[in-house]
Amino acid sequence: MRSLIFSNNPASLTSRLGATIDVEQNHVRFLGDLILNLWDCGGQDSFMDSYLSTQRSTIFQHVGVLIYVFEVESRDMSKDLSYYRDCIDSLRKFSPTANVFLLVHKMDLVAGDKGAQLEKKRRELQHESGEVGVTVFGTSIYDESLYKAWSRIVHTIIPNATILSKHLTTFAEACSATEVILFERTTFLVIATSNPVQAESPFPPPRAITSGSSTPTASTALATSNGISSPPSSLSGTVIPGAEGGDAHKLNATRYERTSELVKALKHSCSRVREEFYALEMELPEFTAVLDEMTKNTYVLIIVHDPTIETAALKINIRLARQKFEELQSDSVGS
Amino acid sequence: MASSSNGTKSPPTQVQRTKVLLLGQRRSGKTSIQQVLFNDVPPKQTFYLEPTARIVKHVYDTVIPLEIWDCPGTTTIDTLGAPLAEFSSIIFVIDIQDSYQQPVARMLDFFIAAYQESPDISLEVFVHKAEAFTEDYKLENFRHIQQRVIDELLDISSDYEQMPLNFYLTSVYDHSTHEAFSRVLHKLIDSLPYLEDMLNVFCANSQASKAFLFDVKSRLYVATDASPVDAGTHNLCCDYLKTLNAFGPLYKSSSASPLRLTASSPSSPPKPTFYPSAAVTLAPSTQGTTLTYHLITPQLALLTLMQTAVFEDRRGLLEYNVVFFREGVQEISQVETDARTGTS
Ligand SMILES: Nc1nc2c(ncn2[C@@H]2O[C@H](COP(=O)(O)OP(=O)(O)OP(=O)(O)O)[C@@H](O)[C@H]2O)c(=O)[nH]1
Ligand SMILES: Nc1nc2c(ncn2[C@@H]2O[C@H](COP(=O)(O)OP(=O)(O)O)[C@@H](O)[C@H]2O)c(=O)[nH]1
Ligand SMILES: [Mg+2]
Incomplete structure (x- = not known):
């Protein structure tokens, strides 16, 4: 069983994704028989601390996909990043093959050049991720960007x-x-x-x-490594x-x-x-x-x-x- | 959809436009209402509107040609630059969150002057930005404003007891502005009784439970049948139109789409001009409702609700009735156009 982890800021995402993906509900039927085990982790510090300590092995084992949401204009980016690094470390330890998707959220709040701002974040986050391959999307609930990101994520978990x-x-x-x-x-x-x-x-x-992928894992690996090594434009x-x-x-x-x-x-x-x-x-x-x-x-x-x-x-x-x-x-x- | 010239193209001949005056205090939401209804501006985007510095006249062509005057908050009867008698309708926008004293006083100045010049004028009050309050508090404020306006009017003179004032609660963030403006529009359409008759006949003949004639681009309804308008149904029709309007360009093909509009191959029997249509089925069973859409003129579409079973069994009859309805509406529009361009 693979599981998806939601982190940091996801309630707004889930509300748009329909009633099934609910904060309280952990199991989501996707395509009927594919059961996604969703862990929508509240972003408050106390929760974060417990994810990273006592609950660490429970949460980070058998993870298929990690989705981590950052706010584009965060009040405390260094704290966000330090939690993120801890998550990535745990993930590397317990589920080294998991795919990692990072959503840079609330892009609608960026005044000025959104592309440039996203690019800057993308580089910063790739740097923070070390060797772990990540795919970064800019998202906002006010346009279709969220669906684009999610379709891409979902694509990696559909077997055929x-x-x-x-x-x-x-x-x-x-x-x-x-x-x-x-x-x-x-x-x-x-x-x-x-x-x-x-x-x-x-x-x-x-x-x-x-x-061109024939198996989901291969496709994901390709997409992810491609995302890292190629020029940023191809990512978006x-x-x-x-x-x-x-x-x-x-x-x-x-x-x-x-x-x-x-x-x-x-x-x-x-x-x-x-x-x-x-x-x-x-x-x-x-x-x-x-x-x-x-x-x-x-x-x-x-x-x-x-x-x-x-x-x-x-x-x-x-x-x-x-x-x-x-x-x-x-x-x-x-x- | 084409042919709603909004100030850019000038009309072919001098048409006599029905004039609507939009008044209100500064930042009460006049420009927002105009832009959301007639320029497809997303409600959230109105946040960035600049204050209006001088009167802007917006032209909009629907069943009747409109000219909407968006005024700065400081406009007075003297600076308006036109006699009030020229307008068929005055809409005064009051911000529900603002204090009422000044706007009410200013509104009554305008209304009294207009009423004296032309007693038939429609006087409309939009109590605006209503979404910000809870349902109860909203209604309480709404009643309060209405009472206050009527009291002050009678304080000025008992002659004004007969003055026909209409109040609406509106907000650009929901369908209430569309609903309110539709009702304002109805009073301006001389041919309304004919359109309503035709819709009634259509409903009876096609077994439809409700029918609206909508202006496609603004999503205002210009007429409906005699059955009552339920807010939920109205909202759904508005959203359905919005969906259809958005779908078109999404799958527009640069090679194939233009060909669709020119008639099919010359060998086949000449097809009548293409009229878009659509249907959305609500509920998997035939017990459910189907919402149909048929374009009637370049600006107007017929939306109806009927049982899915009826839609599936009598589709031929429905299409047949649509053809007759279309001819009727086109005839009425022609008469209207002729009268306004003086080519009768
Ligand atoms: N909450 C809420 N705000 C609204 C609504 N309609 C307009 N606004 C806001 O009100 C502000 C003023 O809107 P405008 O449309 O510029 O107002 P105006 O009456 O044209 O103002 P002037 O041109 O200065 O006279 C904007 O920030 C709008 O976003 C509404 O229905 N609800
Ligand atoms: N501007 C903007 N605000 C957003 C966006 N997504 C969510 N929000 C707002 O951010 C706040 C917190 O969202 P929520 O999903 O509850 O965060 P959580 O506590 O991490 O679950 C809410 O007020 C949302 O309306 C977005 O894309 N743009
Ligand atoms: Mg204005």
């Missing part, structure tokens, strides 16, 4: 994203779709996408490095495979995060009037789309630009594909 991608690509072809995106149901984070239709080269461009670059295919559509690069954010917001609006969001179909000037349940634990979004394709046809295709994806998913999580 590549196989899913392959099947989504086949499914996209069957629907004459430009793109098919699979979301986790409760969090609405992106799990996998179809690969863009590419006529020119069978090899993906180098930036798609994370998509596209993370999800297919995000920037060499196709002529030139779709918006932040569309996945923004979609997660939009759908979560709509779900929230529905719940406020005691309704439950279920499915959405759109024929807009720009595209045709259907967003519908794929499996028990996932939603699928099909984007079509061909104006002759009707939403009814897409819905039938989803119905026909359900069984297959249900099987795929149970295979993947069971392993």
Whole structure:
């Protein structure tokens, strides 16, 4: 069993991620059968002290992913960093293979050049982390950056994203779709996408490095070490495979995060009037789309630009594909 | 969505615009209201608005062409630069967190002068920034302000007992500003009874439980059927429109999207002009509700609520009724445009 650790400032994150990821609740079902053991650790000093002393071995054993949240404009950065160093030391001792993600949070409060400020923090934190590979994201609850970070994190713990991608690509072809995106149901984070239709080269461009992974561990290791050694710009670059295919559509690069954010917001609006969001179909000037349940634990979004394709046809295709994806998913999580 | 020229493009001919005057003390929230409704500014962003130094006239085209005058907090009847009779509606914004004495006195100066010039004018009071208070305290303050305005008005003269004042609790941080401004707008639309009739007929024929005609970009509703407006439903419709507006550009293709709008291949039968539509299903069972969206004119969309079972069984009928509804609205809009440009 792998566990995720939340630290420092996470209540705001979790509130946005949906009711399942709750502060009190430690077990989160992600994709139904993948149980994440979440440790949302309060950031107050007294708690921090106990994590690092008496509870140290309990907390830091069998950690799959450590997510540590810093405030971008902290009152006491040296104290934050000293706790962080202790955490990293414990992690190295008890779970040396864990992936480490650092969120530099409340980026919306930075006045002036946010990019430069994040870069400075990134270098500082990488320095503090010693040999441990870390991936740094700037986040804020006021835009889609949080979804981008979380999708990337979640991606490292999904066992067979590549196989899913392959099947989504086949499914996209069957629907004459430009793109098919699979979301986790409760969090609405992106799990996998179809690969863009590419006529020119069978090899993906180098930036798609994370998509080449066949096992989650390899993918994570790659992504992380890549994050450290390469120039900073690639870190903030596209993370999800297919995000920037060499196709002529030139779709918006932040569309996945923004979609997660939009759908979560709509779900929230529905719940406020005691309704439950279920499915959405759109024929807009720009595209045709259907967003519908794929499996028990996932939603699928099909984007079509061909104006002759009707939403009814897409819905039938989803119905026909359900069984297959249900099987795929149970295979993947069971392993 | 195209064609809501906001001051940038000048209208083709001289249209006679319906004028709305936005007044209030300094920092009461006038510019914020205008920007959030008509310029898609996120509420949080209004924090950075500069004080308004001189009168700014914003043009907005919806079912009727509007001209909204955003004034500095210091504007007086003399510095307004136009007779009050030119305005169809005056909205006075009072900050619920501020002291009331000065704003109320100033508001009554304006209202009395306007009422004397044109007794038909709509006089609207937005008690603003209401989200800052708890529900009880908010209502208490709201009642207090209303009472105070009425008392002071009667102190001045009993002639003003008939003055038609409307009060609204508003905040840019929720849907209340949209709701309030929609109601202000309704009084300015001459064709409102026809639109409402058509919505009633539409609901009856399509078995819809509720129908709104919304201005897509501002998310104000210009008309609704006779059934009561429930705040929750209104909020959901606003959010749904916002979602649809945001989705469009996200998956816009630089190669394929423009082609969608030009008609399909010449060999196929000529398709009518493309009208976007959407539907969101609430609840997995057919017992639940479906919220539909159909674009009616470039600015207006029809939103309806109906049982999912009805939506699924009678979709053809629904689409058919939409076509008739669209023709009706387009006809009404045409009459309106002709009357305003003098080309009847
Ligand atoms: N809490 C809260 N603050 C608001 C609301 N609407 C506006 N504000 C804030 O009030 C302040 C003043 O807003 P403006 O829109 O500039 O006010 P104004 O009436 O145009 O001010 P002048 O142009 O100086 O007359 C800004 O900081 C807004 O963010 C609201 O609904 N709630
Ligand atoms: N400006 C800004 N404030 C935030 C952001 N995320 C959280 N906050 C605020 O920070 C405060 C503390 O957040 P919380 O998640 O409860 O922190 P915790 O004590 O570490 O769990 C709350 O008032 C949040 O509204 C952000 O991205 N930007
Ligand atoms: Mg102003």
